[in-house]
Amino acid sequence: MSKFFSLFLGVLMIALAFGSAAAEAPEVILVISFGTSYNDTRAVTIDAIENTIQEAFPDSEVRRAFTSQIIIDKLADRDNLVIDTVTQAMERLVADGVKTLVVQPTHVINGYEYDDLAAEVYAFADQFDSIKMGAPLLSSTEDYLKIIDIIKAEYPLENDEALVLMGHGTHHFANAAYAALDYMFKAGGSPNIFIGTVEGYPELDIVLPAVQALNPTTVYLAPLMVVAGDHANNDLAGDEADSWKTIFKAAGLRTEPVLRGMGEFKGVQQLYIEHIKAVISEN
Amino acid sequence: MHLTNRKSNFFALMLTMAVCLAAVFGLQPAAAASSFVDDDGREVTVSAPFERIISMYSAHTENLYDLGAGDTLIGAHSTSTFPAAAAFLPRYDYNADPEKVIAADPDLVIIRPFISKRNPEFVEALETAGIQVVSLYPEKFELFDDYFRKLALLTGNEETAEQILTNFHQEIQHISDVTAAIPEKQRVFFESTDTNLRTVTDDSMAGLAIQLAGGINVAAGAEPTTAGSSIASFGAERILENADEIDVYISQRGAMNAGGNQHTIRIRPGFQTIKAVQDGRIYVINEKMVSSPNLRFLTGVREIARYLYPEVMDDLSSWQTDTSATRRDLANIIFHADHLPIYTPSSSKYYEEDHSGHVYGMFEDIPWTDADFDAIETIVVRGLIELDETGEVERFNPDEPVTRYDTARAIFISHTFPEPDSAAAVSDLSAADHPAFIQAMADFGIMDLNDGAFEPDRVMTCGEIVDAFLKAQPYLSKEAE
Known part of the structure; x- marks a missing residue:
């Protein structure tokens, strides 16, 4: 009986394994990031996201591509580090005979970068049995609510303190995400958390007076970016006159920058895994 | 009498001529230096100072401005941004069509061996067009004066060069003397790139700057990554072995953003154990001040001395x-x-x-x-x-x-x-x-x-x-x- 039982159990396990590996997990999960030339920062953000995804999907191979040619060139020149562009990664997948693919961008919003990489990926659609694309960080309303919870947990604030998150900003219509997130923070009971952007709306000129009106004891500045790279190091926390840190201080506010990319947060890493699971379960 | 007189006149004339000839050919150093062999092995003769110069290397550009020869520059490579005036010179690129350079009608193009090695056809095209090309690069700090004098000779600024060099070495010596008198020496780690956490060799300009600034290099004796390179292997493991010994952590950054910055160094696994990290003594120095053959090396030495001995160097x-x-x-x-x-x-x-x-x-x-x-x-x-x-x-x-x-x-x-x-x-x-x-x-x-x-x-x-x-x-x- 015990022999029969273990045989039965074995068959069941094989069936389960096949079920999850073949029918669900793709052969490859391609994680696409903008990229960063800050090696140490990459280790705690992009590397960490990729590693967490690999742990969550042990039956899939996790591969990497960057969208920024400038960063790819710089890493190749400086560090002899070869990183695929999206097209190179797709060509390699085709050459390796990969048939089932999930692509997960680590981008924050559904902007130009996302549109471009999606077009590059889908150009190879006829050479795969299945390509599925995970959504960027801020896509569904649930995503926004989860990000709000994550940010509140990572940056516990006193009532008389304020937090300003620096987003990238874009001319793409998806730029509305930043103002929406700002609205949702306030609607969710956090009048002291603000979103501003470097290259879009809301601009610093709008955020600064709003923060001043609260007269906070301390303002924390942090990136609403996956990687604390150039923007965080220079535009946010730099010592130059035009950094947000200096501008907030010159406006008479006690200001402290925090250089943590959102990719460092376990909750954010988990959210990408949820996005991957969501597309895998789609038909 | 007449004859004798003539004879003596003749001898006097011969003597004068001999003295003059000796002066022109070899006995006087100024005349001998009017020709030299450049760093590509090219024989260069300077009959008159050059007046329409294109510089293909930022250090050449900067040094020419220091020599007071900025107005002889009619163009420069795009990396020439110091002093600010250099950034507004017309740009020329050795990776582009040499015709653009030829069309600007320079009388001298100053390159470096890196360029002739990388783009020999570019250099050949200039020379074929009859343009004087000079290739210079001091591989070691000991060769800097010689290099600087060649730039001076090309532009007719030999006297200025001597004054500048005397002052340059005196000032460096002064910093060295001041820091040498400090009994408690500071120990330094110098990060040249965050890839494999490399440092610099002892005889590199940065290695030398640390010595001149009175620092003790924790990574002294590190082996070059390739023969002749100023970059040396070191790695996180050896840095952390010396965690208690590193009073000051200096990271070099430049156009390539090579070393880490205060934040990225701090977040590396294990780096919180480094004394300099705990004490907030991480400094980022621009590569132009410590790794480029120009006079800002003096600024670099003084800068490192300030990081090491702030109380002494920043005297109020x-x-x-x-x-x-x-x-x-x-x-x-x-x-x-x-x-x-x-x-x-x-x-x-x-x-x-x-x-x-x-x-x-x-x-x-x-x-x-x-x-x-x-x-x-x-x-x-x-x-x-x-x-x-x-x-x-x-x-x-x-x-x-x-x-x-x-x-x-x-x-x-x-x-x-x-x-x-x-x-x-x-x-x-x-x-x-x-x-x-x-x-x-x-x-x-x-x-x-x-x-x-x-x-x-x-x-x-x-x-x-x-x-x-x-x-x-x-x-x-x-x-x-």
């Missing part, structure tokens, strides 16, 4: 006076009191980018040759002194007085004050644009009140400003955790 005693302070004084006091690292742009695209406020090197009244250029630029770029932005050209107005509000503002921005236990009463708070500056000075006893009034418009003496900055010292901003 010359400002502890009762004379009224000018903006020039304020800049110097902030620079030294806060031990601020010198600012210089690292991007070669700096002058192509938009800058909302001041642009480095563009003050009409503070030229790059000003003795306080570095201190003033560093303070202004950090937004610590307000500028009058109404004029058409940028002016710093170095001789204008400094008010108590100016000082309060500078201290507020460059320091981080905690929340005060209680707010001090200040009677004229509303007289200031940003009362927070004044309130903080009163709350933390940085500047005294006069019968409860701050008097923001009152002019200060140098000594009063020094006193305020010394009181503010405990609140100096450190890298955020």
Whole structure:
């Protein structure tokens, strides 16, 4: 009986394994990031996201591509580090005979970068049995609510303190995400958390007076970016006159920058895994 | 008699000629130096100073400006951004069509062996077009003087060069003497690139700068990554083995952003155990100051000495006076009191980018040759002194007085004050644009009140400003955790 039982159990396990590996997990999960030339920062953000995804999907191979040619060139020149562009990664997948693919961008919003990489990926659609694309960080309303919870947990604030998150900003219509997130923070009971952007709306000129009106004891500045790279190091926390840190201080506010990319947060890493699971379960 | 006379005249003439010939051919050093062999092995003869020069390397460009030969430059490679005037020269590229260079009709193009190795056909095209090409690069610091003299010879500035070199070496020697007298030596790790955490070799310019600045290199004796390279292997493991020994951590950054910065170094696994990281003594130095063959090497040596021995190198005693302070004084006091690292742009695209406020090197009244250029630029770029932005050209107005509000503002921005236990009463708070500056000075006893009034418009003496900055010292901003 015990022999029969273990045989039965074995068959069941094989069936389960096949079920999850073949029918669900793709052969490859391609994680696409903008990229960063800050090696140490990459280790705690992009590397960490990729590693967490690999742990969550042990039956899939996790591969990497960057969208920024400038960063790819710089890493190749400086560090002899070869990183695929999206097209190179797709060509390699085709050459390796990969048939089932999930692509997960680590981008924050559904902007130009996302549109471009999606077009590059889908150009190879006829050479795969299945390509599925995970959504960027801020896509569904649930995503926004989860990000709000994550940010509140990572940056516990006193009532008389304020937090300003620096987003990238874009001319793409998806730029509305930043103002929406700002609205949702306030609607969710956090009048002291603000979103501003470097290259879009809301601009610093709008955020600064709003923060001043609260007269906070301390303002924390942090990136609403996956990687604390150039923007965080220079535009946010730099010592130059035009950094947000200096501008907030010159406006008479006690200001402290925090250089943590959102990719460092376990909750954010988990959210990408949820996005991957969501597309895998789609038909 | 006649004959004899003639004869003696003849001999006299012959003698004179012989002396002259000797002078011209070989006995006089100045004449011998009018030809030399360049670093590609090319015989170069200078019959007259060159007047239409294109420089294909940023250090050549900078050195020519130092020699006072900036006006002979008709173009430069795009990496030439110091002094600021160099950034506005027409750009030429050795990776592009040589016809563009030929069309500019230069009488001299100065390259370096790297270029002739990489693009031999570019150099060949210039020479075929009859343009004089000279290739120079001092592989070692010992060869710098010789290299600098060749640039001087090409432009007819030999005398200036000798004065500059004498001064350059005297100043370096002075720093060396001062730091040599300090009994407790600081130990340094120098990161040249964050890839595999490499350092520099002992005989590299940066390695030499550490020695000259009186530092002990924790990575002394590190082997070059490839023969002849100034970059040396080291790695995280050996850094961490020496964690207790590293008093100061210096990271070199430049166009390639090679080394880490204060934040990225701090977040590396295990790096919190490094003494310099715990003490907040991580410094980022621009590669142009320590790894490029130019006179800013002196600035680099002084800069490293400041990181190592701030109390000695940033001596404030010359400002502890009762004379009224000018903006020039304020800049110097902030620079030294806060031990601020010198600012210089690292991007070669700096002058192509938009800058909302001041642009480095563009003050009409503070030229790059000003003795306080570095201190003033560093303070202004950090937004610590307000500028009058109404004029058409940028002016710093170095001789204008400094008010108590100016000082309060500078201290507020460059320091981080905690929340005060209680707010001090200040009677004229509303007289200031940003009362927070004044309130903080009163709350933390940085500047005294006069019968409860701050008097923001009152002019200060140098000594009063020094006193305020010394009181503010405990609140100096450190890298955020």
